[in-house]
Amino acid sequence: EWSLAGVTGQRGHMTPFEKLTWEARTDEVAVRESVLGKRISFYRIRGEIGSGNFSQVKLGVHLLTRDKVAIKLLDKSRMDERTLCLLSCEILAMELLRHPNVVRLYEVVDTPSRLHLVMEYAPGGELFTRVSTVGALPHDEAKLVFAQITAAVKHMHECGVVHRDLKAENVFYAGNCWVKVGDFGFSTTVTPNERLSTFCGSPPYAAPELFRDQSYLGPQVDVWALGVLLFFIASGTLPFRADTVGKLKLSILDGCFSVPLRVPASCCNLITTILRPLPDERPTAAQILRSEWLRGIHAPEPYPPYPLGPRYLPSCSLLAEELLEVRELLEELGITSDVVRNNGDDGDARSCVTGTYRIVLHRVQRRRRPEGPVFPVLAEESRRTLPNG
Template sequence: MPEKARQRSTQVYQHYLYTVTDSSECSSEKEEDEEPSKRLTPLEKLTLEMCKDENTVKELTVGKRVGFYKVRGQIGCGNFSKVKLATHALTKDKVAVKIMDKMRLDVQTQRMLTREISNMESLYHPNLLQLFEVLETPSRLYLILEFAGGGDLHTRISSGGKLTDLESKIVFAQILSAVKYMHENNIIHRDLKAENVLYTTNGCIKVADFGFSTKVNNRNQALDTFCGSPPYAAPELFKDDSYIGPPVDVWAMGVLLFFMVTGSLPFRADTVPKLRQSVLEGAYVLPIWVSAPCQRLIRGILKPEPSERCALDQMLGCEWLLPVELFRPIPPLYQLNPIHLLEAGPGELDRDQEEVKGILEKLGVTPEHILNNQGKRIRSPINGVYRILLHRVKRNRGAESVPSISGVVKDPKRDSLRAYRNLRHSSKLCALS
C-alpha cells in the first residue's frame, strides 16, 4: 500500500465501509499507536485491517477474502458456479459461498439468479437453506449461504444404501414441511432432487438450490419452462405444454420418497427419450419390503394426472406420517431485519433476539450501523452479521431439531384431524388451491 495511504489512518478508519466511528471518538495518532486494542471494538479492528493491513488487503485482492469472509477450499460446483467453504471473520461462523463469474452469465441465467436471490430472501423456514448476504464485485457475484455440513441425500443413499422406514419418515416429513411453506408463499421450487436435499451436522434437513424456483401470482398459474432433472420431472413437463407448479414439486417428492425407501429411482433409462416414455407410461415397481402405508403414499403421489395427486395436507395426514411429530413454530419473516431490535419496546424482544442484540453490542455493531444499512436488505454486511448470529442462536436453542417419532398409538384427535384434511382436500378443484 502507498506510504501516503498509510499516513491517512484516521481518515480511512473513520469512513471505510460503515463509518465505524465519528470524529469525537478519534484522538491523536500517537494515542492510536500506543493503545489501539483498548479502544477498538472487534468490528472496528476488522474494518481497519481490511483497509490498512497488508496481508488482509492482499487476501482481498486475490480472492482469499470476500468482504468479511475468509474463503477456504471448494466444496461443490454447478453449471455456472462453484461453492466454497468460508468463515466469517467477525463471528467465526462457517458459511458456504456460491461464486458466479458474471462474464459467463447470459441474460436468461442472470434473470434466474435475480429470481433465486429474491425468492430465498422472502423465505424463512428451518428446513430451507438460508441466504445470509449477497456481495458483488465488477466480475463476480457471491451468495453467502448457510453451511449445512452433513452432505446431501443422494450421496448418503448412493454410498450407504436405502434409508430405513423410520429414517425416511423423518427426512420426508421435513421436506414436506419446507415445500408446504414455499407453496403457501406462492414459490415453486421446480428442482427438487436428492442432490438438493442437504443434511446439517445434527441431522436436520435443508432443501437447497433455488436456481429454478419461481414466484407465481397464485398456485393455479400456468408455467411453460421445463425445469429440473429429467428423472424427477413430472409427466406434464415432457408434454411440451403449460403446467401448474405445485403438482410438479409434488411429483418430484414422490420420486424422492421412492428413492429413499428403495435406494433406486422409479423411472430409469439410458437416454432422455426413453426416460420420457417411461415417465409418461407411469410404470414402476415397488419392492415388497416397502411398508403398505408408504406404498399407498407413493402411489397417491405418482399419478400421471396432476389434479389426482395427493395434496400436501393429505400427505401430512396420511397413515405413514402419523407418528411424526412435525409441527413447529415458523419464525416470522420480519426477524430477518435487525431494525426490529431498535423499534421493539421493553419486554417485546424474545430470548433469542435479546441474545443476538447482546452479541451485536459486544462486536461493536451500534444502532447507527443498523440504521445506516437499512434499505440494503440482503446486500448489507451488517444485516449479514445479524442473520448469521440469529441463525446460530436459534440453532443452539433447538429450532433445527429433528422431528420426533411417537409410538403408533391410537389418537382420536389426530385421527379426526386426518379425516378433516382428507375431506377438505379430496376435491380435484381445491387440491391445488
C-alpha cells in the same frame, strides 16, 4: 457465545466490527487475500465443497461470528439475461422463506468479477450421496427425512415459492437425521393457480405434464418430485430409469413403476398416491404430511417472520426475548444502534451488517429451538389420513 477477550487494545478501543472494517481497508494480509479471492466482505474463503455449470460452492468462515457458511460463487462474465433473471428469482425465493429445513440466505457480496451468495452451511453432505453409498434409508430415518423435506415444500408453497428442482442432490444433511432443502437456482414465485411454461429441473424427477402439456402448476410439479424422492430414499433406486432422455420421457409418460416388496405397504400407498399422472389427482404437501405413513411424525414449523434487516432493533421497545438476545450479541460485536441506523437499505442482502444480523438471528433461533430429529407426536386424534390407492 463469542469470546471477545483480547480483540481490543492493540488498536485503541476498536470494537470487533471496527477492527475488521479497518483491516479490510488497510491490513496488507487482508488486502492480499481479497485480491487473491480468499476473502470477501467479512468472510474468509476455504476449499471447494461443490460446483455447477456456472458456479462453485466454497466453504467460508464469517470473521466476526466464526460461523461456517457456504458461499456460491457466480462468474459474471458467463451470465446472460436468463441467468441473471434466475439469480434474481433465487435470491427472492430464499428471502421469502424462514423454515428450519430450508437453507438460509445470509448475504449477497458483489465484486467486479463475481457474485457471491453466502448461505447456511450443511456439513453432512448430499442425501443423494448417502443413499447412493449405503442404499435405502432405514424405515424410521426415511420417515424423518421425508417429513422434513415435505414440511419445507409445504412452507415454500404457502409463501408462493415453487422449487422446480427438488432432487436428492439438493437435499443436505445438517446433522443426524436432520436435512435442509437447498439450491433454489430454478425456483420462482407464483400466485395461486398461476401456470408456468419453462421446463426446469432434472429429467428423472420431471412430472409427466412437463413433457406433455404447454404449461403446468408449479406446486403439483414439486409434489411429483417429492414422490420420486420418496421412492429413492425408501428403495435406493429411482422409479423411472432409462439410458437416454428420450426413453426416460416415454417411461414417465407411461407412468408405470414397480415399488420393491421390501417397502412397507403404507409407504408404497403414499408413493402411488403422489405419482399420479394427472396433476389434479395428486395430494398437496400438507396432505402428504397427514398421510398414514407419516402418522406420528411431527413436521417442523417455520420460524417467526422477523424482518430481514436489523434497523428495527434499536427503536422497538417491545422485542421478543430472542430478539433482545440478538441485539445484545450484535452490540458486543460492535454493531451498535448507530451502525444499524446507518445500514443503508436495511433489508438489502448486499450489506455486511445485514448479513451478520441474519447469521446471529439464525444462531439464536437454532439454540432456542434446537434443530434435530423430528420426534413423534403423542396426540394423533386430529390427524387425517389420505385415502388409499
